[in-house]
Amino acid sequence: MNIQNVRTIVLVGLLTVSPGLATASEATDDVLYRTSFEDEKVATFHELQDGAVRIQATGTAAISSKFARRGNQCLHLLGDENNSITFELPDKMRAIKGIVFHAERWTVKEPFTFRVEAQQAGVWREVAQLDNVISVGARFLSHIQLPISGDGEVEAIRFQVTAAPQSGVLIDDLSFHASAPQQPTSVPSVVMPTEPLELVSNQPLFISGTQETHTFRIPSIVTATNGDLIAMCDARRQGSADLVHQRTIDIVVRRSVDNGETWTPMKMVNPRTDGGCSDPSLVVDEVTGDIFCFYNYMNSDKSSKEYRFIVQKSSDHGKTWGTPVDFTDQVAGPELRHAFKFITSGRGIQTREGVLIHNYVRVGKGVTLFGSRDHGATWEAMGEVTPGDESKVVQLPDDSLMVNSRISPGKRFVHRSSDGGKTWESVADFNLPDPRCNACIIQYTAKRDGYAKDRLIFCNAASISGRKNLAVRISYDSGHIWSAGKVIDSGPSAYSAITILKDGSIGVLYEPGHNEIRFVRFTLAALTGEKLHKPYVSSPKTHQ
Template sequence: MIRMILLAMTLVVSQSFVCADESTDDILFSTSFEDGKVGSFQSLQDGTVQVRATGTAAITPKYAHTGKQCLHLLGDENNTITFILPEDLRSVKGISFHAERWTRRAPFSFRVEVQQDDTWREVAQLDYIVITGARFRSHVQLPITGDGETQAIRFQVTAASKSGVLIDDLSFHETAPKRPTPIPTSVMPSEPLELVDSQPLFTSGTQGTHTFRIPAIVTATNGDLLAVCDARRKSSGDLGYQRTIDIVCRRSIDNGKTWTPMEVIENIQDGGCSDASLIVDQVTGDIFCFYNYITADRSKKEYRFMVQKSSDHGKTWGEPVDFTDQVAGPELKNAFKFITSGRGIQTREGLLMHDYVHIGKGVIVFGSRDHGKTWEKMGEVSPGDESKVVQLPSGSLMVNSRISPGKRFIHRSSDGGKTWESNADFSLPDPNCNACIIQYTAQRDGYAKDRLLFCNAASNNGRKNLAVRISYDGGLTWSAGKVIDNGPSAYSSMTILKDGSIGVLYEPGYKEVRFVRFTLSALTGEKLNKPYVPHPTAGP
């Protein structure tokens, strides 16, 4: 939910502002609100430009993308600004501006409309476009279609009181934008996915645990399944609110049909651990379990990073190793940082890769070049929150991140993580929840198709509707998807089993952590053209 309204472009306007990635020769009108009088307004006249406003709009000197001022459209029901275009602006074919949603409080809706031939029609519904609290990171570019002249542009917003949107650097263009902002779909996956198996592995309220949360699952090199999660002993709260969390696991040697009793992985006695994630080293057979740790001393709030290694497919575990200082410098000592739960990867070159989040700043990718003996920081991407790293068949890297309701954020690197290209992906609607992405098959390994799988709570409004999609082009486009669970569903983790079927460990709400299994045929109608074998270094 994010709104961005093109409001009140009415003020006195400066003709000098242009975004760096926009053409300067097709601008009909631009403003960065530098000449507007500070304070609220209901109507404005700037030469032949007439603006009529309902609700509350104001020029504020507190925030700006460029200059010292911007427009703040405060929350109100049906807050509307109608921008009446003079004759010399009626050829407008594009709109561009930077925006920031002001607080996440509901309700929120925003749409842009145009009047052509005395008839109003919608240009775009933009509830999910603008990021909250990211300092004008949302750059919106909209085309105006239709053969008639555009007589007026209307921006309508509904938001909570004293909430709203900040807008700066607005321009009207004579041509449509070359890279228009993708508009998220409101159509969610709905077709049920036929499951081979479905069973709860960890049930909240049992085994001395208030709530089980945060799933992680991998397939060991011998084919065993390892399912891991938080055992939140006293409450459902995250690690910052309680220190009584253990990392627990169960194993299966028969493709998930039966499971061993629950065991505790970590053996730290003086603090809490959470958000486990796993990497299987296909070369050595070792499994690494990462998690976040805070000491029981509540005067200390530093998040530390721990890793434990199993060399017998998850049956036993070595001592915890604190590797925080290897991947996070002293400047992050007291920062809110945590390793993303779920899983990391091993690249075709044998490199182990994972990531952690620096809240409000982005995602740091880290890894090991020596099979887990040492770890190092490898790069940063932004914006981002809990993320997954995946290597595509081409060898390029992708970081798929939760960012805000309505979309995921995708970062791609073709040079091993030295540089990244970043874009929002509105084809993956998301309620701002941790998800899972995994490379399944590759043509370079003898399979008929490249196959990339993505699993998340496919909803723009709440954590629900767990669905799986497939991509054959490295995540550029995705299938409509099929639904595992149309009820409450939050975090999920995915793995490929030794028989080639697909396993998902997920949260159906927070009452349990559940394991399900399905086949490629159930998802797409396809069958593998040869038995599934993981790449010798790129784990399943």
């Protein structure tokens, strides 16, 4: 049903108290008010009355039967300028000290603001600004628990949203409490990087509209064991669309033997086929020197939506590439044959034990790690993390694993495992504001390798209002605290990939919009003012 075309009506008796809705994190003896929006007719409304509680909507609000956290219905506060819903509280509810609900942002489209306000002594004041907290995606991932401060009685509670048309926010399992929540939601105050980063070099490598290619997209870059740089991307021959919409995409490569000063002419990696390839990613085996190039493949039958996973190996530092191998069935069972899945572009890792690890996305379901324990002879699934989308894996100095993933505007999601990926601890990281875009992360130095500090470097489009402001941050404590960051490009900036060069400088291959793919190089001194006290070497592998 198109909610915008439904006639505005008045509904009575919408909200009911149902003790069975309490979750483990909520107290059950202090509930003043609770609703799951289950018992009333699906429609838009301007005013509702539930006993002594009066609910008023400004703009467009609706009860939706299309979505629900549990049950069959939820509240949909649709996109509009300063759209709001107000709960006017009777005297017996005015001792409210806490608000609990589950929420879901409708789409990634901008603009989006969402705040909760309380009216005390006739004055509205902000309880929380949740723009960067509410996640996009099904299953109402955002569990919001807010304390209300102050001694005065609360006369009303208001949710206010600004969003794109036909979008907005979904709310379910709402409750008001007489006590503050024991685990309040962390509401970040994020400062975007603004200080420019001094670059050693800055040059385009792939320019859209040249070399029989409409658009170059999706960068990937690594440093071979001999120090050569291998830079890859999609050559989208006839348009800018993704592989699922067009099958005229090739994987192309350029190489540099002088730290990115000059580059070889562009060459194709994949052989000509009856389909298309996309989203290159690279993994270097530091033990054998082999480089593995992964990408997604779809045949030319537009009615087919099956993604196949392909790997090609180079044993000469990226000069030539071997026969493509379809390894899909090794890492994804038959139940995933027609699932929307794809290998994350960019790069994977090799652990200190010699295991090669990468990941693929199960759209809407999470991330599957896969890898090889025999230097690429065979591949296997190694575990799952959720929630997540395009992700990067790193091994930290204490040998634990981290998966850093795009998830929704305003934050990244970080998963950590100290048992080799058997179990994970997952948290949203609001210190890495993100517009829901593929990013890159790499372990640069570790004290266990003889360096003065552990250094983790992260690069992304540091913005929550569009893909722009490419910035680099550093962490000295395995990603718990990040620096303020410095800006590579304040303009349009999308996907990025990072590598450490043989001289210890840092290279980033990124998309400044869709007009080209650009390579930049900078030093640790430019980022932090520090210098390495010994020559750079990649982390040694204990596997022989």
